[in-house]
Amino acid sequence: MELSVCQVTKDFGGKRAVDHVTFRLTSGVYGLLGPNGAGKTTLMKMMVDILAPSEGEICLDGVNIHELGAAYRDKLGYMPQEIGVYKNFSARKFLKYIAALKGITGRAADTKIEELLELVGLKDTGRKRLGGFSGGMLRRVGIAQTLLNDPKILILDEPTAGLDPQERIRFRNIISELSENRIVLLSTHIISDMEFIAGEVIIMRDGGVLKIGAIDQLLGEVEGKVWSAFISHEVFHKIKGRYMIGNMIQKNGGVEIRIVGDRQPPFPCEPVRPILEDVFSYYFGGNIS
Ligand SMILES: Nc1ncnc2c1ncn2[C@@H]1O[C@H](COP(=O)(O)OP(=O)(O)OP(=O)(O)O)[C@@H](O)[C@H]1O
Ligand SMILES: [Mg+2]
Known part of the structure; x- marks a missing residue:
């Protein structure tokens, strides 16, 4: 499996948010780093086919993801930076609703939801209303939602924002566990999170890729x-x-x-x-x- 981003550019009116970005991902965990406004979210939205690139293309095993359409979405789990939830739903009900949207229903959905609530440590709070959840708990619901269809490609936009240190460690371990035979791309401002889980890091600045490489290689550059x-x-x-x-x-x-x-x-x-x-x-x- 290879996800390739080829000369991808995004313009919003006169503003260039992403500027000729090129890289290739195979299985493993990749970290996307960069200051506010660097273009991380915009790039991720194009990689999940929510936004169309102004130039360039994104391909899975050589086929444009937009042409793959539903076949691509079936393989994909995306966690947006801003997670919208229905405040009156419980975590369980919310996950059931999203599962149905993804075409997972009945016993298969119930089993998967229980497994995921356990994974993100929300089994005991599965019945409480999401309106009463903390930011970190909502992130965990977001992570569970992303994993419902057992995606081979995970794109997570600031998944650790708002998590407390214990939750952060738990999350990092979940990602490490999941990363086998999967492509995981995650953005964060928390550099130490990257040091622990990412094999390779992509550093963005002003819409472009400033650096890309294994963490050891980047460390070597400032040795x-x-x-x-x-x-x-x-x-x-x-x-x-x-x-x-x-x-x-x-x-x-x-x-x-x-x-x-x-x-x-x-x-x-x-x-x-x-x-x-x-x-x-x-x-x-x-x-x-
Ligand atoms: N829909 C939009 N219309 C106009 N400009 C946009 C739009 N979305 C993003 N931008 C601009 O594109 C640039 C990149 O934004 P983006 O959200 O991708 O950055 P980011 O790296 O995710 O930042 P952050 O770390 O704050 O999440 C910013 O200058 C932003 O203002
Ligand atoms: Mg962002």
Whole structure:
């Protein structure tokens, strides 16, 4: 199975939201990263055939997904960034309704729904009204809904937004479990989520692909470019703005800072092993969201 995005562009009036994007996905987990407005949601909407590209095409095993139509949708699970639910429905009823829309009914639907409520940890709340659910619980309903038709291609737009740390770990494990023989593409602003589950990362900026590669490969690119230093507040105020400062922790008598750049700073500092956040600091000046 190969999902290929070929020179895909999307214009909204005069605004180019996605600009000649090209990549190919085979089974595995791919992370889509980029600042607000980079074009992630627009690209995903084209990949699920909700939006038509202005230029270029998206193909599954060489056939345009729009031409595949229902045959493509049968293989697809999509979780939009904004999930709309019927507030008066219970999770169980909502899933049953969506299952019916996907053509899954009767015992097959009931069995699948119970299995999914269990998977996302909502078995005990399956009867409560969705109107009383927290943001994280609604995301979990969204994830369950996406999996109803056992999709081979999963496209998830910020699935971990609003999840608490425990839920986030649970979600990451669900995705890892599902990723065998499936294509999973997920977007997030939470870089550490990517480090744990994605094999490859696609970084978007201004509608285009800035970087694409395995996480280790991206880390390799900033190897030797990350330093840690403990400096006084006076020194900090002098160097602020002259260096790309990643993480920073206030400590007694000064600040511990992480610096990312091509040259070693001229004050005492030690080289440290890069993490994915440093890759972002390097390319975006620390401004990811
Ligand atoms: N329907 C639309 N009409 C006009 N402009 C749009 C439309 N949808 C998106 N855009 C613009 O396209 C650009 C990309 O938006 P998109 O939602 O794809 O970004 P994103 O990477 O998903 O951002 P975020 O991280 O905030 O979710 C933005 O400048 C946005 O304002
Ligand atoms: Mg978005």
